[in-house]
Amino acid sequence: MDYEKLSLPNYNIPEDIQNAVAITTLDRLYNWGRRSSVWPLMFGLACCAIEMIAAQTARYDMARFGMEVMRPTPRQADMMLVSGTVTKKMLPAIIRLYNQMPEPKYVVAMGACASSGGPFKEGYNVVAGIDKFLPVDVYIPGCPPTPQALIAGMIKLQEKIDKESIKTVTWYNKEKVDGNYVPMPILGPDLIDVRRNAEIRDIAATKEGA
Amino acid sequence: MYGKGLLKSLKVTWDRFWDTYTEDISWMLRGKKRYNTVEGVAHRSSKNTRGIFTVQYPEEQLIQPEESRFIPFLVFNEGADGKKEVLCTSCGICAKVCPPQCIWIVRSNDPVTGRPVPEPTEFYIDADICMNCGFCAEYCPFDAIKMDHDFAIASYGRNIYNMQKLLKPSSYYESIRPQNFKIEEEARKAKEAAKAAKAEAAASAPAA
Amino acid sequence: MATALQTSTVDLAARFPNKAAADTRPGFTGFIVNKENLIEVATAVRDEFGYDLLTAVTAVDYIAENKMEVVYHAYKTTGGPGLTFKVQAERVDPIEVPSLINIWAGADFQEREAWDLYGIKFTGHPDLRRILMWEGYEGHPLRKDWKEPFFEEEVKPFKSRWPEGKHTFAEQKNPYRDNLNFPKDFDPENFVVEKEEDLYASLERHTTKDIEGNMKTDHIVVNMGPHHPSTHGVLRVAVTLDGETIIGLKPVMGYLHRNHDKIGERNTYLQNIPYTDRLDYFNSMSNNFGYVTTVEKLMKIPVAERAEYIRVIMAELSRVQNHLIFIGMLMNDLGTMYTPSLYAFEERELILDIFEAVSGARMMCNYYRFGGVVRDIPDDVLQKIKDLVLERIPAKTDEMERFLNENEILVARLKGIHVLNAEDAIKFSVTGPVLRASGVPYDIRRADPYSIYDRFDFDVAVRHNGDMMDNYLIRFDEIRQSLRILEQAIKQMPQGPINSQKPAYQVRVPAGEAYGRIESPKGELGFYLVSNGKPNPYRYHVRPASFVNLTAVETMCKGAKIADFVALLAMLDIVMGELDR
Numbered sequence: 001m002d003y004e005k006l007s008l009p010n011y012n013i014p015e016d017i018q019n020a021v022a023i024t025t026l027d028r029l030y031n032w033g034r035r036s037s038v039w040p041l042m043f044g045l046a047c048c049a050i051e052m053i054a055a056q057t058a059r060y061d062m063a064r065f066g067m068e069v070m071r072p073t074p075r076q077a078d079m080m081l082v083s084g085t086v087t088k089k090m091l092p093a094i095i096r097l098y099n100q101m102p103e104p105k106y107v108v109a110m111g112a113c114a115s116s117g118g119p120f121k122e123g124y125n126v127v128a129g130i131d132k133f134l135p136v137d138v139y140i141p142g143c144p145p146t147p148q149a150l151i152a153g154m155i156k157l158q159e160k161i162d163k164e165s166i167k168t169v170t171w172y173n174k175e176k177v178d179g180n181y182v183p184m185p186i187l188g189p190d191l192i193d194v195r196r197n198a199e200i201r202d203i204a205a206t207k208e209g210a
Numbered sequence: 211m212y213g214k215g216l217l218k219s220l221k222v223t224w225d226r227f228w229d230t231y232t233e234d235i236s237w238m239l240r241g242k243k244r245y246n247t248v249e250g251v252a253h254r255s256s257k258n259t260r261g262i263f264t265v266q267y268p269e270e271q272l273i274q275p276e277e278s279r280f281i282p283f284l285v286f287n288e289g290a291d292g293k294k295e296v297l298c299t300s301c302g303i304c305a306k307v308c309p310p311q312c313i314w315i316v317r318s319n320d321p322v323t324g325r326p327v328p329e330p331t332e333f334y335i336d337a338d339i340c341m342n343c344g345f346c347a348e349y350c351p352f353d354a355i356k357m358d359h360d361f362a363i364a365s366y367g368r369n370i371y372n373m374q375k376l377l378k379p380s381s382y383y384e385s386i387r388p389q390n391f392k393i394e395e396e397a398r399k400a401k402e403a404a405k406a407a408k409a410e411a412a413a414s415a416p417a418a
Numbered sequence: 419m420a421t422a423l424q425t426s427t428v429d430l431a432a433r434f435p436n437k438a439a440a441d442t443r444p445g446f447t448g449f450i451v452n453k454e455n456l457i458e459v460a461t462a463v464r465d466e467f468g469y470d471l472l473t474a475v476t477a478v479d480y481i482a483e484n485k486m487e488v489v490y491h492a493y494k495t496t497g498g499p500g501l502t503f504k505v506q507a508e509r510v511d512p513i514e515v516p517s518l519i520n521i522w523a524g525a526d527f528q529e530r531e532a533w534d535l536y537g538i539k540f541t542g543h544p545d546l547r548r549i550l551m552w553e554g555y556e557g558h559p560l561r562k563d564w565k566e567p568f569f570e571e572e573v574k575p576f577k578s579r580w581p582e583g584k585h586t587f588a589e590q591k592n593p594y595r596d597n598l599n600f601p602k603d604f605d606p607e608n609f610v611v612e613k614e615e616d617l618y619a620s621l622e623r624h625t626t627k628d629i630e631g632n633m634k635t636d637h638i639v640v641n642m643g644p645h646h647p648s649t650h651g652v653l654r655v656a657v658t659l660d661g662e663t664i665i666g667l668k669p670v671m672g673y674l675h676r677n678h679d680k681i682g683e684r685n686t687y688l689q690n691i692p693y694t695d696r697l698d699y700f701n702s703m704s705n706n707f708g709y710v711t712t713v714e715k716l717m718k719i720p721v722a723e724r725a726e727y728i729r730v731i732m733a734e735l736s737r738v739q740n741h742l743i744f745i746g747m748l749m750n751d752l753g754t755m756y757t758p759s760l761y762a763f764e765e766r767e768l769i770l771d772i773f774e775a776v777s778g779a780r781m782m783c784n785y786y787r788f789g790g791v792v793r794d795i796p797d798d799v800l801q802k803i804k805d806l807v808l809e810r811i812p813a814k815t816d817e818m819e820r821f822l823n824e825n826e827i828l829v830a831r832l833k834g835i836h837v838l839n840a841e842d843a844i845k846f847s848v849t850g851p852v853l854r855a856s857g858v859p860y861d862i863r864r865a866d867p868y869s870i871y872d873r874f875d876f877d878v879a880v881r882h883n884g885d886m887m888d889n890y891l892i893r894f895d896e897i898r899q900s901l902r903i904l905e906q907a908i909k910q911m912p913q914g915p916i917n918s919q920k921p922a923y924q925v926r927v928p929a930g931e932a933y934g935r936i937e938s939p940k941g942e943l944g945f946y947l948v949s950n951g952k953p954n955p956y957r958y959h960v961r962p963a964s965f966v967n968l969t970a971v972e973t974m975c976k977g978a979k980i981a982d983f984v985a986l987l988a989m990l991d992i993v994m995g996e997l998d999r
Contacts, residue, residue: 042647043645044651044652045651045652045674046651046674046676046696046699046994046995047696047699047781047782047995049651050699050700050781051780051781053763054763054766054767057759057760057763057764057767058263058264058760058763058764059263059264059265059763059764059767060264060265060267061264061266064264064266072646072647084674085674085676087672087673087674087675087676088597089551089552089672089673089675090644090652090673090674093644093645093652093673094645097645112310112337112338112339112340112341115338115368115369116336116338116339116368117339117597118310118338118339118341119309119310119339119341119681119692119693119696120676120677120681121310121339121568121588121597122566122568122569122570122588122677122681122684123566123568123676123677123680123681124559124566124567124597124599124677124680125550125551125559125672125675125676125677126597126676126677127597128568128588128589128596128597129338129368131368132596137366138364138365138366139338139364139365139366139367139368139369140363140364141281141337141338141340141363141364141365141369142280142281142342142361142363143340143341143342143782144781144782145361145364146361146780148267148271148272148361148362149280149361149362149363149364151267151268152267152268152361152362152363152364153364155268156364156365156366160366186606186609186611187552187554187555187611188554188600188604188606188609188611189554189555189556189600189601189604190555190556190567190598190599190600191597191598192606192609193596194606197606197607199594200594200598200600200604200606201604201605201606201607203593203594203600204600204601204602204603204604204605205602205603207593207600207602207603212826213826214824215823215824215825215826215828215829216825216826216827218820218821218824218825219821219822219824219825221820222817222820222821223757223821226761255767255768255771256802256805257768257802257805257806257809257810259764259768263764263767274774275771275774275775275778275799277774277775277776277777277778277793278774278778278779279778279779300580300581302579302580302581303923305575305579305580305583306575306579306580306923307575307688307689307923308575308579308689309574309685309689309690309692309693311574311575311576311579313579313580313583314578314579314580314583314584314585314586315579315580315581315583316581316582316583316584317580317581317582326581332583332584334583334584334585336585341692341782342779342782343691343692343695343782343784344778344779344784345688345689345692345784345923348792348921349921349923357778370585372585
């Protein structure tokens with residue numbers, strides 16, 4: 001939990017100037033700034049969304065982590081909390097929202113459905129986990145995870161942010177600048193992941209029967 | 211008067227705001243700690259709660275009722291030489307009753323006879339499919355699978371639990387569900403006593 | 419205490435000889451009407467016999483008999499038992515059945531759903547588009563010969579789980595390594611995406627017109643959702659606007675279609691209970707209640723006396739909590755961001771604590787079992803329920819009323835904005851608080867009592883203006899009535915066993931059909947089950963209140979301002995888990 005403080009722990013700053021002076025590294029400053037203001041996208045899909053709302057209310061109060069500013073527009077959000085079952089019909093909208101989010105951006109799969117399809121995995125309109133399309137940073141099991149479990153997951157995300165370095169993150173890397181763009185899937189006879197077009201065509205050609 | 215309703219509304223929010231101070235001060239005057247104590251959390255979850263309602267997880271935690279359930283775990287008894295005596299007999303009832311079918315069990319077979327042995331070789335639960343319904347624990351005839359209280363299990367990857375991860379000692383089970391554990395222990399003792407009495411009766415019968 | 423109204427049993431077979439016949443299959447009730455005479459018989463059912471409320475329309479695929487059946491359940495708003503009639507059609511495409519939309523407008527969405535999932539063409543339906551899946555989707559998923567990509571076995575439990583249960587991902591069994599299925603020789607690169615022209619064509623649009631001063635104006639189409647902060651989940655609405663006035667509106671749903679029906683037909687009867695939790699995720703207790711009542715009807719088993727009271731207590735607590743959330747969320751929609759909803763959520767948390775203590779989970783309770791409930795209420799929890807019901811919630815409801823009811827801004831937003839009149843509400847099969855707020859005292863707890871509701875003394879909350887204010891205030895009335903029921907239930911609750919059956923993970927359900935319905939906080943929640951004696955239901959259909967109530971949304975919103983639309987939608991108290999299933 002010592003990442004909550006900006007100063008590096010190994011420097012001894014006199015107590016009376018601790019509020020005014022900090023000795024730190026650029027990485028730590030950068031991570032500290034992001035970990036303390038992870039703004040989630042105001043975006044709910046299913047049952048888990050209700051627990052997400054509950055986590056924002058008085059009893060759990062995610063504001064204590066700097067996560068209370070739910071932004072309805074993706075342009076101002078840092079984290080997409082995929083809270084619920086991702087259906088094929090909804091997926092293009094989710095991908096579009098994700099692509100519109102500025103970097104740095106994080107994806108948290110809240111609950112069984114978002115992580116893997118969950119109890120509805122076998123359903124014909126259900127995407128078996130958002131990680132098939134988006135890079136997921138934290139998986140929170142539970143159906144639904146209680147607000148406390150969600151906060152535990154958010155702390156896990158903060159721990160991940162703490163370990164990042166400004167030198168290695170993908171979004172300042174010129175070669176990988178498009179690395180986070182996900183092409184929009186298309187709704188055809190079934191969900192078409194355009195990255196897999198050739199594969200789909202080949203398998204469809206060899207399909208037995210009608 | 212126009213605006214009276216608005217003032218009334220504001221009065222309610224003002225009262226609520228004021229409560230946060232009066233409540234904290236009254237706890238202080240009584241010399242009790244409202245925050246970071248079990249008593250304080252219990253009071254904030256009771257009918258008399260006023261003022262600040264927040265339970266500051268992770269510093270403090272809501273009091274979990276005994277029946278509270280999350281992902282299942284397997285119970286084992288600690289044997290004399292530190293051996294894990296797994297209660298599961300791999301009967302497969304949990305796998306059959308599981309609504310999303312997230313339990314996989316490999317039954318062990320005796321290497322010599324090839325007959326099934328009452329212990330699983332492997333036991334998987336896909337924690338990311340599990341819907342926390344509690345059916346497995348409810349219908350297990352051997353009290354071998356129970357629902358856990360631990361909810362802080364977020365991870366950086368998909369969660370597929372194998373037997374290693376699922377096994378937890380019965381002392382842990384006793385600590386999270388003391389009442390259920392007591393009832394089950396008593397039932398088990400009564401069953402064993404009945405069995406012993408029956409064996410005794412059977413042993414003494416030919417003599418009589 | 420009123421008893422159920424006695425109605426003489428209607429004999430359609432006698433009234434329409436050669437046109438309708440009694441359904442004589444064992445375990446089945448109602449009448450089978452000839453396809454050609456459906457309109458005539460249905461008109462008589464409404465006008466002659468007085469069944470003015472068509473609640474459920476659904477289809478069943480009897481593949482062995484090569485038949486498709488459409489099942490209609492009609493009720494009277496004055497109360498009493500319902501009338502079931504069915505139409506059968508040859509299972510050869512195109513399957514055509516006349517649409518009843520001109521007799522009961524409430525059939526609209528439900529017929530579209532049957533078209534979407536079963537491929538039954540309702541002739542005469544003006545806007546027969548897919549409703550849950552998207553236009554262009556391959557196949558009609560609920561047909562018994564249609565297999566989804568992750569199809570493993572016809573019924574659960576799957577044999578791969580035990581005794582040789584090596585963990586596998588479902589993806590590995592599918593050739594596409596994902597939840598996908600394409601027709602043969604499908605080429606995604608040359609695929610042309612279907613535009614949603616049908617949707618926009620169904621909206622009322624006008625070309626440019628002249629208004630005073632020869633200024634040319636055009637109507638614009640606005641899409642709200644599916645990601646919209648105030649559409650209560652992933653609902654999308656296509657609206658045509660004339661300035662700020664709504665002149666046409668079509669909801670687009672299915673963004674949370676999780677295939678409850680298809681999965682439910684593979685589950686065993688018991689396995690469906692936790693799935694019902696996830697329908698209307700605010701009221702898992704009510705959903706459980708509806709489902710177990712229906713299965714008990716099929717099984718013909720009694721419910722333990724104590725369990726009946728526990729069920730009522732839980733269902734009513736659930737209603738109180740739902741209405742509190744409704745009020746909080748309505749305020750959010752009106753722009754009173756957060757304060758009232760934070761107050762409402764506080765009380766909800768206290769009620770959820772009770773649910774967690776008795777059932778183990780806050781939201782997904784999975785608490786009811788066939789014949790009773792899963793475990794008894796511990797004494798300390800019962801004390802907590804008493805504390806809440808007798809002290810805390812009445813006081814807090816009063817506070818909420820003091821807080822909001824006279825607030826001038828709120829009154830200005832709500833008063834006089836018309837929602838529905840009684841005639842329209844019945845026509846569109848609207849049930850629940852919205853129907854009662856328009857002046858129809860129809861509450862299934864009174865009209866067709868289930869469980870032990872006939873033992874309690876309570877009033878059916880009813881208001882008469884049908885405007886937003888009444889729709890809002892009736893939620894308070896209902897909380898008060900629920901508290902009355904709760905008080906009586908706690909007082910009268912006897913000691914005794916909590917389940918009339920032995921706990922068993924396989925239940926025997928005799929062949930037959932049953933339609934069970936309860937008054938959920940959002941309206942009529944119905945379950946239609948067909949059993950063929952096997953461990954899993956042959957047909958499992960949910961008649962969700964939110965879905966059918968939404969049928970009226972176009973009529974409700976036409977002529978209203980776009981700013982009021984969000985509040986009008988909030989009045990219906992829809993929840994997407996139930997709407998899309």
